[in-house]
Amino acid sequence: MPSRILVIDDEPQITRVLRAALSAQGFDVRTANDPVEALEVFSDWPPDLVVTDLMMPGMSGVEVTRAIRARSATPILVLSVRENERSKVEALDAGADDYVTKPFGIQELLARIRAHLRRAPERTTAAIEAGDFVVDQNAHTITVKGQPIHLTPKEFDLLLHLARHAGKVITHRALLTAVWGAQSAHQPEYLRVFVGQLRKKLDAETGKQYIQTEPWVGYRFVPEGWTSGTEE
16 A cells, blocks of 8 residues: 655645655655645545645644644654744644755655655554553553553543653643644643543552642653653
8 A cells, every 4th residue: 555645735836746746656645735624634534644834824834733743643744945943943842753944855855755654653553661651552542560541532642642751841831732732722721630630540540640740831751660761
Protein backbone atom coordinates (compact mmCIF):
# COMPACT_ATOMS: atom_id res chain seq x y z
CA MET A 1 0.00 0.00 0.00
CA PRO A 2 1.39 3.43 -0.90
CA SER A 3 1.96 5.85 1.96
CA ARG A 4 -0.79 8.43 2.40
CA ILE A 5 0.16 12.11 2.48
CA LEU A 6 -2.19 14.98 3.30
CA VAL A 7 -1.08 18.37 1.94
CA ILE A 8 -2.63 21.50 3.49
CA ASP A 9 -2.06 24.94 1.94
CA ASP A 10 -4.41 27.83 1.21
CA GLU A 11 -2.68 28.41 -2.14
CA PRO A 12 -4.20 26.06 -4.76
CA GLN A 13 -1.09 26.37 -6.93
CA ILE A 14 1.06 24.95 -4.13
CA THR A 15 -1.26 22.01 -3.48
CA ARG A 16 -1.45 21.23 -7.22
CA VAL A 17 2.33 21.20 -7.56
CA LEU A 18 2.86 19.08 -4.47
CA ARG A 19 0.10 16.64 -5.45
CA ALA A 20 1.70 16.12 -8.85
CA ALA A 21 5.24 15.76 -7.45
CA LEU A 22 4.28 13.40 -4.64
CA SER A 23 1.93 11.32 -6.77
CA ALA A 24 4.72 10.88 -9.31
CA GLN A 25 6.78 9.29 -6.52
CA GLY A 26 4.05 6.74 -5.81
CA PHE A 27 2.42 8.40 -2.79
CA ASP A 28 -1.34 8.45 -2.28
CA VAL A 29 -2.02 12.18 -1.95
CA ARG A 30 -4.98 14.26 -0.84
CA THR A 31 -4.99 18.04 -0.58
CA ALA A 32 -6.98 20.68 1.28
CA ASN A 33 -6.94 24.45 0.87
CA ASP A 34 -8.92 25.04 4.06
CA PRO A 35 -7.57 23.96 7.49
CA VAL A 36 -11.02 22.98 8.82
CA GLU A 37 -11.62 20.82 5.77
CA ALA A 38 -8.13 19.36 6.25
CA LEU A 39 -8.95 18.17 9.77
CA GLU A 40 -12.10 16.51 8.45
CA VAL A 41 -10.04 14.74 5.78
CA PHE A 42 -7.55 13.71 8.47
CA SER A 43 -10.35 12.06 10.45
CA ASP A 44 -11.97 10.32 7.47
CA TRP A 45 -8.74 9.37 5.69
CA PRO A 46 -5.92 9.01 8.26
CA PRO A 47 -2.67 9.87 6.46
CA ASP A 48 0.80 8.54 7.18
CA LEU A 49 2.26 12.05 7.02
CA VAL A 50 0.98 15.64 6.89
CA VAL A 51 2.55 18.56 5.02
CA THR A 52 1.00 21.87 6.11
CA ASP A 53 1.60 25.53 5.42
CA LEU A 54 2.28 27.69 8.48
CA MET A 55 0.48 30.92 7.54
CA MET A 56 -3.16 30.35 6.56
CA PRO A 57 -6.30 32.43 7.14
CA GLY A 58 -8.71 31.32 9.84
CA MET A 59 -6.51 28.64 11.37
CA SER A 60 -2.72 28.70 11.26
CA GLY A 61 -0.52 25.73 10.54
CA VAL A 62 0.53 25.82 14.19
CA GLU A 63 -3.10 25.39 15.27
CA VAL A 64 -3.57 22.60 12.74
CA THR A 65 -0.47 20.91 14.10
CA ARG A 66 -1.74 21.15 17.66
CA ALA A 67 -5.13 19.75 16.66
CA ILE A 68 -3.53 16.79 14.89
CA ARG A 69 -1.00 16.19 17.63
CA ALA A 70 -3.79 16.04 20.23
CA ARG A 71 -5.13 12.92 18.55
CA SER A 72 -2.25 11.38 16.63
CA ALA A 73 1.52 10.98 16.41
CA THR A 74 1.42 11.24 12.60
CA PRO A 75 4.59 12.98 11.32
CA ILE A 76 4.00 16.65 10.43
CA LEU A 77 6.16 18.81 8.14
CA VAL A 78 5.48 22.55 8.26
CA LEU A 79 6.06 24.84 5.26
CA SER A 80 6.51 28.59 5.52
CA VAL A 81 8.20 31.57 3.88
CA ARG A 82 9.15 32.81 7.33
CA GLU A 83 12.75 32.16 8.28
CA ASN A 84 13.00 33.63 11.77
CA GLU A 85 13.82 31.41 14.72
CA ARG A 86 10.61 32.22 16.58
CA SER A 87 8.36 30.73 13.88
CA LYS A 88 10.44 27.54 13.79
CA VAL A 89 10.33 27.15 17.56
CA GLU A 90 6.58 27.79 17.67
CA ALA A 91 5.88 25.16 15.04
CA LEU A 92 8.16 22.58 16.64
CA ASP A 93 6.78 23.27 20.11
CA ALA A 94 3.29 22.71 18.72
CA GLY A 95 4.34 19.20 17.72
CA ALA A 96 5.70 19.54 14.20
CA ASP A 97 8.42 17.07 13.30
CA ASP A 98 10.19 19.18 10.69
CA TYR A 99 10.25 22.65 9.17
CA VAL A 100 10.90 23.50 5.51
CA THR A 101 11.28 27.09 4.33
CA LYS A 102 9.73 28.27 1.06
CA PRO A 103 10.98 28.29 -1.61
CA PHE A 104 12.24 24.74 -1.29
CA GLY A 105 13.47 22.06 -3.66
CA ILE A 106 11.13 19.14 -4.30
CA GLN A 107 14.02 16.69 -3.87
CA GLU A 108 14.78 18.08 -0.43
CA LEU A 109 11.12 17.80 0.58
CA LEU A 110 10.93 14.25 -0.76
CA ALA A 111 14.06 13.27 1.17
CA ARG A 112 12.59 14.61 4.41
CA ILE A 113 9.27 12.90 3.77
CA ARG A 114 10.98 9.55 3.17
CA ALA A 115 13.06 9.98 6.32
CA HIS A 116 10.01 10.63 8.49
CA LEU A 117 8.02 7.79 6.93
CA ARG A 118 10.87 5.39 7.71
CA ARG A 119 10.67 6.37 11.36
CA ALA A 120 6.87 6.59 11.49
CA PRO A 121 6.02 2.92 12.19
CA GLU A 122 8.06 2.90 15.38
CA ARG A 123 6.66 6.24 16.51
CA THR A 124 3.00 5.50 15.80
CA THR A 125 2.73 1.85 16.90
CA ALA A 126 5.26 1.32 19.68
CA ALA A 127 3.98 1.47 23.23
CA ILE A 128 5.42 4.17 25.46
CA GLU A 129 7.23 2.83 28.51
CA ALA A 130 7.75 5.29 31.35
CA GLY A 131 9.01 3.60 34.48
CA ASP A 132 6.38 1.13 35.61
CA PHE A 133 3.86 2.56 33.13
CA VAL A 134 3.16 1.09 29.69
CA VAL A 135 0.94 3.21 27.46
CA ASP A 136 -0.35 1.38 24.37
CA GLN A 137 -1.47 4.05 21.91
CA ASN A 138 -3.14 1.61 19.52
CA ALA A 139 -5.14 -0.31 22.12
CA HIS A 140 -5.78 2.81 24.22
CA THR A 141 -4.72 0.98 27.37
CA ILE A 142 -2.47 1.83 30.30
CA THR A 143 -0.92 -0.63 32.70
CA VAL A 144 1.15 -0.10 35.84
CA LYS A 145 3.32 -3.05 36.85
CA GLY A 146 1.14 -5.14 34.54
CA GLN A 147 -2.12 -4.01 36.11
CA PRO A 148 -4.63 -2.16 33.88
CA ILE A 149 -5.77 1.35 34.79
CA HIS A 150 -9.23 2.22 33.46
CA LEU A 151 -9.36 5.78 32.12
CA THR A 152 -11.81 7.83 30.10
CA PRO A 153 -10.62 8.82 26.58
CA LYS A 154 -9.67 12.34 27.68
CA GLU A 155 -7.89 11.07 30.81
CA PHE A 156 -5.97 8.71 28.53
CA ASP A 157 -4.97 11.56 26.20
CA LEU A 158 -3.77 13.64 29.13
CA LEU A 159 -1.72 10.86 30.68
CA LEU A 160 -0.35 9.90 27.26
CA HIS A 161 0.98 13.43 26.74
CA LEU A 162 2.51 13.48 30.20
CA ALA A 163 4.10 10.06 29.63
CA ARG A 164 5.63 11.20 26.35
CA HIS A 165 7.50 13.85 28.35
CA ALA A 166 8.15 11.93 31.57
CA GLY A 167 10.28 13.88 34.00
CA LYS A 168 9.75 17.20 32.24
CA VAL A 169 7.62 20.10 33.43
CA ILE A 170 4.75 20.62 30.96
CA THR A 171 3.14 24.04 31.21
CA HIS A 172 -0.60 24.47 31.70
CA ARG A 173 -0.90 26.06 28.26
CA ALA A 174 1.03 23.27 26.52
CA LEU A 175 -1.12 20.58 28.14
CA LEU A 176 -4.37 22.35 27.36
CA THR A 177 -3.37 22.90 23.75
CA ALA A 178 -2.14 19.35 23.23
CA VAL A 179 -5.15 17.64 24.79
CA TRP A 180 -8.05 20.04 24.21
CA GLY A 181 -6.84 22.22 21.34
CA ALA A 182 -5.66 25.81 20.93
CA GLN A 183 -9.11 27.21 21.71
CA SER A 184 -8.80 25.87 25.29
CA ALA A 185 -5.32 27.22 26.02
CA HIS A 186 -6.69 29.73 28.54
CA GLN A 187 -9.10 27.42 30.37
CA PRO A 188 -7.10 25.92 33.27
CA GLU A 189 -10.24 24.50 34.86
CA TYR A 190 -9.96 21.62 32.37
CA LEU A 191 -6.64 20.65 33.87
CA ARG A 192 -7.71 20.98 37.49
CA VAL A 193 -10.63 18.62 36.92
CA PHE A 194 -8.84 15.99 34.84
CA VAL A 195 -5.57 15.99 36.77
CA GLY A 196 -7.64 15.53 39.92
CA GLN A 197 -9.47 12.60 38.34
CA LEU A 198 -6.23 11.03 37.16
CA ARG A 199 -4.63 11.36 40.56
CA LYS A 200 -7.56 9.67 42.25
CA LYS A 201 -7.42 6.72 39.90
CA LEU A 202 -3.64 6.36 39.89
CA ASP A 203 -3.28 6.87 43.64
CA ALA A 204 -6.10 4.43 44.36
CA GLU A 205 -4.49 1.77 42.19
CA THR A 206 -0.89 2.25 43.28
CA GLY A 207 -0.72 4.29 46.48
CA LYS A 208 1.81 6.58 44.77
CA GLN A 209 1.58 10.15 43.48
CA TYR A 210 2.94 10.32 39.96
CA ILE A 211 1.69 13.72 38.78
CA GLN A 212 3.51 16.50 40.58
CA THR A 213 2.34 20.11 40.61
CA GLU A 214 4.84 22.80 39.66
CA PRO A 215 3.21 25.91 41.20
CA TRP A 216 2.22 28.59 38.66
CA VAL A 217 3.87 26.61 35.87
CA GLY A 218 2.32 23.20 35.16
CA TYR A 219 2.72 19.52 35.93
CA ARG A 220 5.47 16.93 35.91
CA PHE A 221 4.90 13.18 35.45
CA VAL A 222 7.43 11.10 37.39
CA PRO A 223 6.43 7.42 37.37
CA GLU A 224 8.06 4.99 39.78
CA GLY A 225 11.10 3.39 38.22
CA TRP A 226 11.58 6.23 35.71
CA THR A 227 15.07 7.50 34.94
CA SER A 228 16.28 10.12 32.45
CA GLY A 229 17.74 7.32 30.37
CA THR A 230 14.24 6.09 29.50
CA GLU A 231 12.87 9.49 28.56
CA GLU A 232 11.51 9.87 25.05
